Amino acid sequence: MGAAPRLKGALFAILAIAVAAGALPRKAEAAAPEACAALQAKYPSLKGKTLVNAINPHTPGYETIDPNNPTNYIGFDIDLGEAIGDCLGFKLTYKAVTFASLLTTLQAGQADIVISDIYATKDRAKAADFITYLKVFDGVLVAKDNPKGITGIDMSLCGTVAAENTGYVEVPLIQALEAECKKAGKPAPEILLFDNNANCIQAILAGRADTYINDVNTVDGAVKAYPDKLSKATAVTLPYSVGIAVPRNNVEFRDAVMAALTEIQKSGMQAEMMKKWNLPTDQMEAPKLVLAD
Numbered sequence: 001m002g003a004a005p006r007l008k009g010a011l012f013a014i015l016a017i018a019v020a021a022g023a024l025p026r027k028a029e030a031a032a033p034e035a036c037a038a039l040q041a042k043y044p045s046l047k048g049k050t051l052v053n054a055i056n057p058h059t060p061g062y063e064t065i066d067p068n069n070p071t072n073y074i075g076f077d078i079d080l081g082e083a084i085g086d087c088l089g090f091k092l093t094y095k096a097v098t099f100a101s102l103l104t105t106l107q108a109g110q111a112d113i114v115i116s117d118i119y120a121t122k123d124r125a126k127a128a129d130f131i132t133y134l135k136v137f138d139g140v141l142v143a144k145d146n147p148k149g150i151t152g153i154d155m156s157l158c159g160t161v162a163a164e165n166t167g168y169v170e171v172p173l174i175q176a177l178e179a180e181c182k183k184a185g186k187p188a189p190e191i192l193l194f195d196n197n198a199n200c201i202q203a204i205l206a207g208r209a210d211t212y213i214n215d216v217n218t219v220d221g222a223v224k225a226y227p228d229k230l231s232k233a234t235a236v237t238l239p240y241s242v243g244i245a246v247p248r249n250n251v252e253f254r255d256a257v258m259a260a261l262t263e264i265q266k267s268g269m270q271a272e273m274m275k276k277w278n279l280p281t282d283q284m285e286a287p288k289l290v291l292a293d
Helices: 003-020 027-042 074-088 099-107 170-175 178-182 197-205 216-225 251-267 267-276
Strands: 048-056 062-064 069-074 090-096 113-120 129-143 161-166 190-194 212-217 230-246
Touching: 027 074, 027 170, 027 216, 027 251, 048 074, 048 099, 062 074, 062 113, 074 090, 074 251, 074 267, 099 113, 099 230, 113 129, 129 197, 129 216, 129 251, 161 170, 161 197, 170 190, 170 212, 190 197, 197 212, 197 216, 212 216, 212 230, 216 230, 230 251, 251 267
Parallel strands: 048 090, 048 113, 161 190, 161 212
Antiparallel strands: 062 069, 113 230, 129 212, 129 230
16 A cells, blocks of 8 residues: 555654654654664564455545545555554555454454454454554444434433444443343344444434444544434443454564554654544553453
């Protein structure tokens, strides 16, 4: 993908101007390139390789097909992955799969890494090791003006229909409301499962579903695309982080990716990428590992 090298050049130019103007500490000026050179020396087996990134390219802002070039992918996760590759000396190709197939593709050895807006949970860590990079803020997407009065993942979902992606962490949270709804004499929430965000959003537009609960930036993007038909009822915070998935117990590769991500954050590159894709920079999270117990 050609976007990352251009972004990298622009970002270093921005950093250089900022440092010259005294807007950034001088430490930031050379930290990323010097640190990346050291990382390439520390992890020489990655240099010159081409790795496969499994993605579900239906999340605008994170990873989606380039409307100007259908053979290309664009988004924050694409830029971040390529910056990590640049730092460690490898290139990326992409394997597009359903969301539910992201981790099984990694486990089958058909991909080397997954950078695709996937929440890092203990349950998912049974299939992959995770390195986090964003906090999770979910939005509650509803029809215009919220006719069902939905207020979050709570009793307001009793008797409603939620569209969700197969394998999303929101699914068990909604299912867990069933007993509480029945205890209150109300019907349980119904869940319609789809393979991607676009189909979930279309389910609300078509009147088949009442809500879709997912990453707040995805929800905001849907409202922006259909301002006369959709609204964001509210935002909820989930106790998860977004993570990069790598094969379990490949400690050297995991350490290399985590070290590169750390340097990219320290240099200011991740913050600039988030601004480019309209993601709030307070969503950024210092890398940490999420592993199975």
